[in-house]
Amino acid sequence: MRKVSLLAAAVATALASGVALADNADKNDGWEVHGYGSMNFRMVDGETVDTEFGRPDYKTAGTHGQSTNQVEFTVKKHSTYDNGAWADYVVRSEYGNGNSYAYTSSGSQKKNDEAQFEVKEAYVELGGLSFMGKDTSIWGGQRYLNRAAGLLSGEYWKQSSGVGAGLQTKLNGHTAGAAIVVADPDAGEASRSDDRTTLTSYDLYYYGVDVGIGSLDFDFKYMEQANKDSNSDDGFGAAITLNSSYYGMDGWTQTAIAYGKGVAQNRGVNFGGWSGGDENQESIFLTSYGVMNISDNWQMGSELTYFAALDQLFGADDLKRYIAAVRPSYKVNENMRLETTLSYGHEEGADGYWGRSGDAVESDIWNVEVAVPLTVNADFFGRPQIKPYISYIKADDKASGGQIGIDNSDDETVIGVHTEIWF
Known part of the structure; x- marks a missing residue:
């Protein structure tokens, strides 16, 4: 066959392939961009500080x-095809989560390898097959x-964060799914174990079961x-969540009870x-x-959370944590609110847990x-918002104050402006 014939055949094949691809091309090719931003200017005695004053441990709210500057973007590409199949490609990127320094424009952010740009999610979901x-x-x-996550504590109590695969469907009109997810504890460390x-x-999960006063979600995890x-080397956890009105009044609540043992000790x-964690690590978790x-x-807004060891938890005997918090909010006009947050947090354990003794064994924190x-x-x-605030934190003694980052005192005043957006 002459070269010109070979070229013609190649072009014809390419055109035919293009037509075939076009016949199965996406008919609904859409992009979505979502994001979150949390920029917190806060000062304590004229300096920035590297503490959350016990917030991750249910001590303050x-x-x-x-x-100081947490930025998050999620990009989603959705496609629907002639044959009825659809595909979502989702990428979530994040910068600055956990960084407490206030950076300037000198480029010094590159000198600190903590809380840098990271890809937190990247997955494909296929449906309609x-x-x-x-x-x-x-x-x-x-x-x-x-x-x-809790409304006022902000702590995630349920998730599977890692790399994996899964299937989701409907059973009797309810969402049901199964997945396997893996995570390496030292994945982000500079030096890693061999x-x-x-x-x-x-x-395994089964969500949306109507029970009259709301709906129930069921979760089970073997780890x-x-x-x-x-x-x-193993453990299991389970949770039941009730999604309902605000205890019979206008509004909404999520109320959950969870149990974890061994590797699943963390809620x-x-x-x-x-x-x-080993097989002695065992916890009960309740939140509303x-x-x-x-x-x-x-x-x-309100939150009640109780998190305690049934035997040991995080290596501590008889560990107990709980918080009660409320946040009343008054609309002055369409663009301004007045807001107050009140919280009480408590932690205790058996004498000597984590090396603590005396006043450090039990702590009470008011915020x-x-x-x-x-x-x-x-x-x-309502978001976006710019929120000037003054937060006063009071511990029952200096030992309890030291546990949450208060230096040589039992109280602290934080002045700040929190800017937040999600879209």
Whole structure:
């Protein structure tokens, strides 16, 4: 065959392939961009500080989070095809989570390798496949699966954070799914062990069961850890969540009870690189949080959380933590709220836990915060907003104050401006 014939054949083949691809091309090719930003200017005695004053341990519920400049973007590409199949490609990037320094324009951010630009999620989800049914989808990649967090503590108590794959479908009209997710505890460390202690979570969930006063979500996770002895290589956790009104009034709540043992000691259904523990580690977790719509101008958020060892937890005997917090909010007008946060947190354990003795064995922390959020929408969740605040934290003694980052005192006043946006 002459060269010109070979070229013509190649062009014809390419054109035919293009037509075939076009016939199966996406008919709904869309992009979505979502994001989150938390920029917290806060000062203590004229300096920035590297502490959250016990917030991650359910001791306080103020706005004094650690991150000075946390930025997050999620990009989603959705495609629907002629044959009925659809695909989502999701990438979530993040910068600055956990960084407490106030950077300038000199480029010094590159000198600190903590809280740098990171890809937190990257996964593909496929649905509408002909052999699986219209209500079934599969996914693979890195993601936060089934996250839930306390309203005022802000702590995630449920998630599977790592790399994996899963299937989600409908059973009797309810969402059901199964997944396997893995995480390496030393993945972000500069030096890593030759023997990887990879964590694995096998997830089963069934959501949206109507019970009259709301709906129930069920979660079960069996977890394993590689290269651990037989007393520390597995565990399981389970949770039941009620989604309902605000205790019979106008608003909403999530109320959950969770149990965890062994590798699943950390609230039972909170899986990630932080998981692990031997068979003596056992916990119970209860939480209830939500927002009540009191009137046209008044709303109130609240949270009650209890987290305790049934035997040991994080290596401590008889560890108990609990917090009670409320945040009443008053709409001055469409662009301004007055907001107060009140919280009481408690922690205790058996004498000598984590080397503590005397006053350090038990701690009580009170937190009072007043704020004036300026926002485009004065609803409780109106964002974006710029929120000047003053937060006063009082511990029962200096030992308890030292545990949450208060230097040589039992109280501290934080002055700040918290800027927050999600879209």
